[in-house]
Amino acid sequence: MDVDIWAWVGDTQRQLHEDGHTGLAMAIGDVPAQALEGRYSQLDVLAPAIAQQAENLELPWLEFYARYWHLIGRVGDRAQGAVAMADAETLVEFAGREDVRECPAAPGAVAALAIARANTDGPGYAAERLAALDAVEVEPDSLAFSAIAEQYVAALVDAGRVEEAIIHAESAVARLGDAGRAASWELGAASVRALLAAGRAQDALTALDAATGFKPDDPVAKAHREGVLRALVLATLDRVPESVDALPDLDVVGEHPRDWVEWAHAIRKLAGSAQITNSWQLGRVLKQWIDYFAMMGGYRPRVELALIAGDLAVARQGGWQARLLADIAESAAGELKSPGDVAERIAALRAAADGITPQEAPGPQDELVGYFDAADGFNADPERWVGWLTPLSGQDLEATRRHTTTLGFLGYPARGADIYWTMLVESGDIETADPQDVSYLTGLLIEARQDERLEQMAERLPAAQRHLALGRLHRARERWEQAAAEGEAAVAAGAGIEASRLWSAAVQQTDDNAKGAGILRDLLDSEEIEPEDVWRMITMATAAEDWDTVRAGAAKIGMPLQSTEGPVEEEMGLVRIILPAPDGSQRAVISLRTGPATARLAIPQPPGMDYNAGDLVVFDPQLLEPIPEKAEDQEGFIPPFAAVSMLRPGGYTSWFFDGAAPSEADWTEFNEVMAERGWPMWVYSDENYTVTHPTSGERLPGVFGWVAVPPDVTPVEVDALLDDATERWVHPLAWLDLAKTVDVEVERHERITKEYGL
Known part of the structure; x- marks a missing residue:
């Protein structure tokens, strides 16, 4: 986005504030x-x-x-890939509107669409990306130039035109230099990837070193993105120890889907080294990432x-897993516009899986369930157990339970469901x-996510199990009215x-908090009820102001x-209530706890x-931080709780x-005056x-804040007291x-504001 847009953002915030749209003014600054x-x-x-507010106010640039x-x-x-494609295309159309196209940020829409297409199928959409980016008229004096150039280089690489990509990156950097501007780190990284794709790993490392000092468009992501890219380049050069040192830990990169594929490529190159453990935990994480891209349309x-x-x-001798992953790759390849050599790679994976010699089980087949139950849960390898239990699964019920649930744990619930389905549903025994x-x-x-299958199974179940199964399905899909209906029927x-x-x-x-609390109150004397159930009942009863149920809980x-x-209104100490702010952040507001799940805001x-x-306010009594x-x-610890709802404003x-801070004595007296009135x-x-x-002109200690007054106090009274x-x-x-x-005295306050630079 061009630098002018940020000046415009500041002007827009001031104008919105002056027009009485304070919440909107506060919010827009935090969105980037x-x-x-x-x-x-x-x-x-x-x-x-x-x-939506911008559209209502007819502010197209803000929209x-x-x-x-x-x-x-x-x-x-x-x-996000295919799931964001339509919105990206719509934004490009919006950016072309007559009242939007002059916005300095408008070229960003084309870059965003290019990213969405790359996320979906980079090589498949390479031609479309290049054509759209070619049509953007942007000069090096615009901050959008680096972003457009970066996406153009990436599209050339995906199109297999790596030499052109290298030349384009070098040209873009030179044009920026001629304009007195530096390239973004992201453009430098695109050049590195182009060099790597061309087989010039040493040149890629040199380019990466040169780009380290470039200012990033995304400063938050630079450290881990650079670490992943550096690790991949060094691994390609077979400089394993340095690569391992550069590679961000899984708990860092795990929060950033954009870097997963590049990180996985680096790991594959390093997996044979002593420094990297190719474990079942790694396999489980990669399967979670695969599932994520299935949901996001990242084909x-x-x-x-x-x-x-x-x-x-x-490499872990997990033949069953390699075969399932080959099936997944084959299924996903059907969505690719330009599959390239994917079919050959899938065939090679299947051949490698078939060539694995199965590992020897820890005991006789008919004793494996006992061995499974006796295994050390910390050190046991669930991938191996899946392989060992496979011959029994679908035949022996106890083995099937362990095998299918372990499959689900490792990220293959569909395979586990298939086995259970054959054994319980197709056999005709599901009713009993x-x-x-x-x-x-x-x-x-x-x-x-096999909802239709579940519904088919539910039709054959006894009433209690049928309604409970359907209720669980609706709950998982957040269809609350249907979940409530099935839950009620299951209870009946x-x-x-x-x-x-x-x-x-x-x-x-x-x-319907009153009803929710009543459902749990009926179980209050049950031996099965747990403290968590009671707290949930208390929270709902509080929101419904059912104080008898609150006291029972x-x-x-x-x-x-x-x-x-009557209402529970007691002094139970200070708490921090976590509430949302208009800018999307959260505020911790010091409050006085007045009941098991209520607090009165004090700030x-x-x-x-x-x-x-x-x-x-009503709050969730579950602590957000552990007590030290x-x-x-x-x-000095004040326990934090999440707000649930407003009970009574x-x-x-x-x-x-x-203004300027007063003396300590004057400030103490001021606080006492406010406290006397309960303000x-x-x-x-x-x-x-x-x-x-x-x-x-010297700098003086300053003070600013807010004083809150109850509804029976008029502004005139507040003004008089402050004066x-x-x-x-x-x-x-x-x-x-x-x-x-x-x-x-409006003029006096305006003069104070101006003279003291408030």
């Missing part, structure tokens, strides 16, 4: 950070909301801005990962099957406490309450927030104040905040918004 920092749960809610960054958050680090990455994982499985086996098969079918049919839990959780999702878990009827919040001091073990750490209004006040500035002395409380201060305090509201 959410996309680049991986705060996707915030981005996926906030960006579409901003785009493009929100849609662009949301798309980058999807096709960038999350590497080419899915094929590549399946083939790499297959090669690694062969052990409920445990029905539960296992249900779980495998849900995990394998005698399916037990698991059905009650399902029913209660489902009705809670439909905001508190008694069950041994939490003493002083009152015996004033700026206008535009959905909550403020004085509000009574050391006594000294426990002293306090109706408080916040007013902003700003929560909170300073948001820190010790680094300073203001300008109006005559000398009286601060009139003897050496430096005046300003409360401009309040002054404008009451139309009292």
Whole structure:
């Protein structure tokens, strides 16, 4: 995006704030950070909301801005492919509108579409990517130039035109230099990949070293992306120790799908070394990545990962796994527009799998179940156990249970479901099957996303098991009304406490907290009920203001309450309530716990927030952080809880104040005045905040914050009190918004704001 766009963002924020759209103004500044920092749960809610508001306000540039960054958050680090293609194409069309095309960021839409196509099937879409990028008119003085050049180089590599890719990258860097600008790190990395594809690994390493100092477009990702690329280049040069040192750990790269294929290529080259362990854990992770790309429409990455994982499985002598991975690669290859040599690679993998000599089992076949149960769960290799139990699976029920659940654990629930299906459903015994086996098969079918199969099976089950299985399916797919209906039917049919839990959780999702709490209260005397069930009941009962049920739950878990009827309103210490902010981030608000699952917010919040001091909120009683073990750490620990809902708004209004900090005595007196009236006040500035002395120009310690007042206090009263409380201060305090509201001494507050540089 061009640098002008950031000036425009700042201007837009100021204008929105002046027009009364404070929440929107706060939100738009954080959207790029959410996309680049991986705060996707915030981005996926906030960006579409901003785009919708922008459309309503007829602000097309702002709408493009929100849609662009949301798309980058999807096709960038999350590497979404076909699932994002339609949105990427629509954004390109939107960018071509007459009222949008002059936006400096508009070329970014074409780059985003190129990324989505590359994520889907890079070689297959190479021609389309090149044609679209060729049509973009962007000069080196634009920050979009590097991004367009980067995508063009990547498309040339995918088209097999690696020499052209190298030349184009060098030309782009030179043109940027002539314009007095440096290439982005991402453009440098694209050049490295082109050199690597051309078989010039040493030149690739030299280019990577040269690009290290380039400024990245995505500074958050640079460290791990550079580490993965460096590891691959060094591994290609057979400089194994250096490659291993450069390679980011799995717990780092595991959060970044964009880097998975490149990381896997590096691992395959390093797997034969002593420094890298080719373990079943690695195989399980790679299968999770393969499944991720199946959901995201990443056809080419899915094929590549399946083939790499297959090669690694062969090296571990995992023949059964290599064959299944070959099947996955073959299935995914059907989606490729340009499969190239994929068929030959799949055939080679199958041949290698067939050439594996099976490892000897730890004991006689008829004793393997006993050996399995006696195995050390920490050191046992589940991949080997799958191979050893395969001859028994589908024949012996105990072996089948262990074999299929282990398959599911390793990421192959569909294979486990096939075996169970043949044994229990096709044999005709599903009606009389052990409920445990029905539960296992249900779980495998849900995990394998074989919904139709599960529904077919459910038709043949007894009522209790049928409704419970369908309820689990609806819950997994977040179809809450259907899940609630099946849960209720399962309870009526005698399916037990698991059905009650399902029913209660489902009705809670439909905001019927009273009913959800009632379902669990009926089980309060059951020996099967667990503390987690009781806390869930308390939370729902609190939201429904069913205080009798809250007290019953508190008694069950041994939490003493002083009152015996009516709302629970007690002082139970300070807590931190975690609440959402308009910019998609979260705020921890100090609050007073008033009940098992209620707290009253104690800190004033700026206008535009959905909550403020004085509000009574319901929270989830599950701690978000563990209580410190050391006594000294426990002293200042305020337990954090996630907010669930607003129970009763306090109706408080916040007013902003700003200015030079007073003396300690004056500040103490000011705090006492606020406390006497019960007006929560909170300073948001820190010790680094300073203001300008109006005559000398020296920097003075500053203070700004918010004071919240209850609904029965008028703005005129607040203005009068602040005026009286601060009139003897050496430096005046300003409360401009309040002054404008009451139309009292507005010019004085404007003058203070200007003179002190507030």
